[in-house]
Amino acid sequence: MLKANHPFVRRFKEHALEERQRALESSSLRTRDEHFASERWWLKLAESYDFSTRLDRLLDVSVPRHPACPVCVAPMRLVEIQSFSGRLECLFECRFCEEKVLFTQIDH
Numbered sequence: 001m002l003k004a005n006h007p008f009v010r011r012f013k014e015h016a017l018e019e020r021q022r023a024l025e026s027s028s029l030r031t032r033d034e035h036f037a038s039e040r041w042w043l044k045l046a047e048s049y050d051f052s053t054r055l056d057r058l059l060d061v062s063v064p065r066h067p068a069c070p071v072c073v074a075p076m077r078l079v080e081i082q083s084f085s086g087r088l089e090c091l092f093e094c095r096f097c098e099e100k101v102l103f104t105q106i107d108h
């Protein structure tokens with residue numbers, strides 16, 4: 001896990017917090033829904049930004065961009081990325097023999 005959030009992520013989360021505050025303070029149901037929707041949007045943005053920052057780090061540091069296929073040694077390509085709670089999985093596939101390799105990164 002990142003020790004400190006990226007400044008952008010922090011800012012997005014602050015916006016989300018402001019929207020939540022506004023939602024809680026608003027008297028009309030419609031305005032409140034709009035602020036809550038806005039909050040979700042900021043949080044989603046923060047989450048996806050945080051994820052792509054982590055992904056960049058991960059790909060730079062621990063996962064080769066095109067690992068060699070263990071079967072035919074051809075360069076493999078990244079076909080799937082999944083993020084679970086604190087865990088990132090990158091699935092690579094060989095374009096020649098269709099061998100698949102899974103790299104897992106666990107954040108501590």
Ligand SMILES: [Zn+2]
Nearest residue numbers: 069072094097
């Ligand atoms: Zn292969």
